[in-house]
Amino acid sequence: MDSHKDNGYLDMELLRFTTAGSVDDGKSTLIGRLLYDSKSIFEDQYEAVKIASERLGEKFINLALLTDGLRAEREQGITIDVAYRYFATPKRKFIIADTPGHIQYTRNMVTGASTANLALILIDSRKGVVEQTKRHSFIASLLKIPHMVICINKMDLVDYKQEVFESIKKDFKNFASKLETQDIRFIPISALKGDNVVEKSKRMTWYNDSSLLHLLETIHIGSDENLVDCRFPVQYVIRPNNDKFHDYRGYAGTIAGGIFKPNDKIMVLPSGFTSSIKSIDTLDGPVDEAFPPMSVTIRLNDEIDISRGDMIVREKNSPIVGQDFDVMMCWMNEKKLLLKGKYTIRHTTKTVRCIIKSIHYKVDINTLHRIESDKEIGLNDIARISIRTTQPFFYDKYKINRITGSIILINESTNETVGAGMII
């Protein structure tokens, strides 16, 4: 522990997780407890929440007031938007994307899920698997969050009975057979009483696994990134034009997949020119290997014309190159998706225009059924559509790579981000 302190806590990992739940299933209590027990809530914040709770006439300290920062949210007692919260233990730093659970907020759940390694889903032990549980799990699966932790909460209200836990677990597993998530864990907890949240509960000796915090601290996230398929979207061309670095020409970007090394044979898309890596530079000196999500500058041994939006890949492992593809689209705007409509489309560092060629079906996010008859795609709807872009894209399927497999659509007159898509 002391050696840990001496290096300034620099050997911590980062875990991003998303939470979703309805107003009364204890999500805020759980987050509040994680923050409070990890000493991430400070005294002045606690005091402010206490005063605000009293003013709202609440009996207990309402920890939701910690995350519901906007005036309108506090006045209406609802969460409007994704709130980001931070806490750390000596092992890991955590970023929570806390999303509202109401049906109209699919857009927020998708947003929070897009960068998460883990989804934390709460089930009220008295109610079991409800529509909202399915909705959250489906979105987590759709967004390819690698790990899912199902917290069966309020165990104190069912006398900490193992049968209740096992029965809900069974129900969930039945439903989850339709999902693609591989790693699903179950924990019986009481967020209010603290059972199995930070410490293992003495009231559920039948449960032999980790407490929630212990699981969050230890779950293996090392293989969440794609380290096989080398993808480097060029973000910015660095040309110093000064005496010391007269002929320097570097391609700056963030590794989206694979491991790049000096001398690797590479190919540049869309030109198809090949070369090899001269060096991988950072201000701290050149590196021997670059892997996701490092931000580096790559220099090549040959002079090739490369600009933002191009992609550097390995010669023998190319992404799909093409102008036509299908996406699972989550619609995020009040204005409906227009069939044959034209939008600006962004993929990695490339921005072009596209047309919506066809709408295949809408997904009922409660049952996962395809609704082929309904092609009206409005706010919070999820649908499979076909897109054609004005220029070829270099992409992977979303399930292969979340960075090179995702796109957003932008309305050309309002400039708003109106849709988020996962390439199928």
Next chain:
Amino acid sequence: MTSYNLNHIKILEAESIFIIREVAAQFERPVLLFSGGKDSIVMTHLAIKAFWPAKIPFPLLHIDTGHNFKETIEFRDRLVKKTGTKLVVGSVQESINSGRVTEETGPEASRNILQTTTLLDSLEKFKFDAAMGGARRDEEKARAKERFFSHRDEFGQWDPKNQRPELWNLFNGKKNIGEHFRIFPLSNWTEMDVWQYILMDNIDIPNLYYTHEREVFNRDGVWLAKAPSMELKKNEKYETKKVRCRTIGDISCTGLTLSTANSLKDIIKEIAATRITERGGRSDDKRSEAAMEDRKKEGYF
């Protein structure tokens, strides 16, 4: 290296460098807001890393309240000289002189709110279309829902209920003429992360952050520095204490911490043990429960 895992600071660094490069690529006239505090120093450091060996392709903008710690200005000028970046200064005093704003009076007077006008005027004058700031989501609850790319209308206003969704690493900086963006590359950093990074990269920071003796007075439980612009109230008196800054802002609203920390490791230990938030000493946030949200809607940092 045997494992392909970065530690949390390296991941945050990579994310911030990505955002800063994205700003340089997507906007015509970006600017980095520089206050002289540790967050803007870290931002400048990240910008240097993002474009090395080329120079930072945008200037720094300092909104100068005229009520600074003198160490802040000295530090700013040294940094600008060392990095060869361009500095633009927007002066609150000039906004007062030209009648754009009226100075508050009395012992609680602060130029903090007045900065918004000077900031918006400066952005307009130099036609900056993206202003990068060092604000973090962990600082204040109104910031917890802020985007990395935060859209501002032609009046510089923020509409928290109508923010653009932000997914993966796809940032949408499209806008109409007259509108601009505020960009927050340090969104996901905490106070602790910033200090760990300063330690890891051995970043130079003003001595104000380390313990020093200073004449101070106590107002409502907060230690404030003696300065020509500060009036004492009845019952307040100057004392000499060993203090350090946890944040550096305008001298009128920067609370000092009683501390003997004189190294980065001491500071990190102190923060790991502290139970009060960083902005707990900021009197500008204490004006009302939604003080920060209200200022942000109008165009504050």
